[in-house]
Amino acid sequence: MLPDKDGPVVGGGKSFPEGEDLSVSLFREYLRLKTVHPDPDYGEIPNTKTAGLICRVVAIMTWEGTNPTLKSILLNSHTDVVPVYQEHWKYDAFSAFKDAEGNIYARGSQDMKCVTIQYIQAVRRLKAEGRKVMRTVHLMFVPDEEVGGHKGMETFVKHPEFQKLNIGFALDEGLANPGDAFTVFYGERNPWWITIHCPGSPGHGSRFVENTAAEKLRCVINSFLDFRQKEKHRLNTSECFTLGDVTTVNMTMVKGGVAYNVIPAEMDVSFDLRIPPTVNLQEFERQIKEWCKEAGEDVTYEFAQKHMNQNLTSTEENDPWWSAFSAACKAMNITLEKEIFPAATDSRFIRAVGIPAIGFSPMNRTPILLHDHNEYLNEHVFLKGISVFERLISALTSVPAFPDEA
Numbered sequence: 167m168l169p170d171k172d173g174p175v176v177g178g179g180k181s182f183p184e185g186e187d188l189s190v191s192l193f194r195e196y197l198r199l200k201t202v203h204p205d206p207d208y209g210e211i212p213n214t215k216t217a218g219l220i221c222r223v224v225a226i227m228t229w230e231g232t233n234p235t236l237k238s239i240l241l242n243s244h245t246d247v248v249p250v251y252q253e254h255w256k257y258d259a260f261s262a263f264k265d266a267e268g269n270i271y272a273r274g275s276q277d278m279k280c281v282t283i284q285y286i287q288a289v290r291r292l293k294a295e296g297r298k299v300m301r302t303v304h305l306m307f308v309p310d311e312e313v314g315g316h317k318g319m320e321t322f323v324k325h326p327e328f329q330k331l332n333i334g335f336a337l338d339e340g341l342a343n344p345g346d347a348f349t350v351f352y353g354e355r356n357p358w359w360i361t362i363h364c365p366g367s368p369g370h371g372s373r374f375v376e377n378t379a380a381e382k383l384r385c386v387i388n389s390f391l392d393f394r395q396k397e398k399h400r401l402n403t404s405e406c407f408t409l410g411d412v413t414t415v416n417m418t419m420v421k422g423g424v425a426y427n428v429i430p431a432e433m434d435v436s437f438d439l440r441i442p443p444t445v446n447l448q449e450f451e452r453q454i455k456e457w458c459k460e461a462g463e464d465v466t467y468e469f470a471q472k473h474m475n476q477n478l479t480s481t482e483e484n485d486p487w488w489s490a491f492s493a494a495c496k497a498m499n500i501t502l503e504k505e506i507f508p509a510a511t512d513s514r515f516i517r518a519v520g521i522p523a524i525g526f527s528p529m530n531r532t533p534i535l536l537h538d539h540n541e542y543l544n545e546h547v548f549l550k551g552i553s554v555f556e557r558l559i560s561a562l563t564s565v566p567a568f569p570d571e572a
């Protein structure tokens with residue numbers, strides 16, 4: 167249940183700084199909760215901690231529409247945040263310190279505790295104005311997005327409780343935009359995390375042993391990094407490309423060897439690949455197979471992540487959801503920049519079950535600081551975002567019934 171009027175929802179009974187907007191106080195209060203990996207505290211669930219169980223909570227708040235049989239709107243946000251290197255922060259990363267310019271420093275201030283509170287406050291304001299919505303709104307708070315979403319959204323989208331929500335359209339996180347425009351994401355690159363195993367002949371470190379693991383490893387690394395160079399060049403020489411339009415390749419782990427003078431029997435290398443939805447994934451895997459074959463005998467690969475779904479959310483003007491979203495932004499004089507999200511969010515699981523989803527965190531004139539040291543968000547940008555969500559929620563909940571919903 168959402169409260170009807172302004173009043174402390176989080177941290178009830180606490181006094182907030184005098185003169186501060188209540189929404190800002192609630193935001194800072196939420197930032198102080200340590201939902202940080204590797205041991206996020208998702209709340210006090212009786213007996214789970216004492217029983218030594220791992221607690222993963224999905225919370226849903228519902229604002230029922232006047233026509234609850236119609237498809238609903240999902241406002242999704244994750245509750246966890248990534249760890250910090252506290253020594254590199256100007257302030258305690260969980261104190262939500264606000265400086266003289268109104269910049270609020272905290273882990274999660276951009277990713278994505280701001281959006282969570284903005285959703286809640288937008289709904290609260292609409293309700294306080296006595297507004298009714300035609301389509302039902304669900305606010306969903308999910309754990310574990312930052313560690314791949316396996317025990318969070320990936321599992322939950324397959325649950326009957328999720329299906330019962332009858333979601334027609336979803337909003338989820340986006341990224342800040344340093345300029346005046348706001349960025350919206352209508353798709354994501356597929357993450358592939360791959361390890362290549364290079365076995366070879368062992369022997370004494372003083373000899374020219376044939377068929378060594380290192381020679382194969384070198385060949386594999388060259389193939390992947392040559393491709394990386396080409397993609398980087400493609401990005402840097404095209405005016406209209408963003409990171410989401412090219413494949414990134416990063417070598418992130420190398421393993422192998424036991425001593426200076428023992429030629430190892432195996433060396434392994436791992437890569438983080440992010441592949442745009444326009445790439446033919448089967449062909450790309452064939453290319454990887456070819457690189458392994460060229461590297462030598464018995465070079466094999468295995469995936470730790472291999473996402474194959476390439477669903478995109480329509481941003482055509484004749485799409486009713488997009489048309490409502492973009493018209494609301496136009497009415498607010500907001501310029502939108504449409505992009506493919508370069509990393510992976512919970513939207514990929516939502517799109518994979520056929521629900522259109524837009525990644526949107528309303529933060530313009532803000533440097534992209536997610537996962538970075540000194541992540542911050544200005545309170546005025548944060549407050550503007552609440553008004554933006556008010557308009558968007560009104561517009562999306564008013565999308566007329568489709569023929570199949572009547």
Ligand SMILES: CSCC[C@H](NC(C)=O)C(=O)O
Binds near residue numbers: 314315509510
């Ligand atoms: C592949 S699961 C990991 C998810 C993580 N998401 C973000 C937004 O950093 C990533 O893209 O690495």
Ligand SMILES: [Zn+2]
Binds near residue numbers: 244277278311339511
């Ligand atoms: Zn996030």
Ligand SMILES: [Zn+2]
Binds near residue numbers: 248312536537
């Ligand atoms: Zn994140």
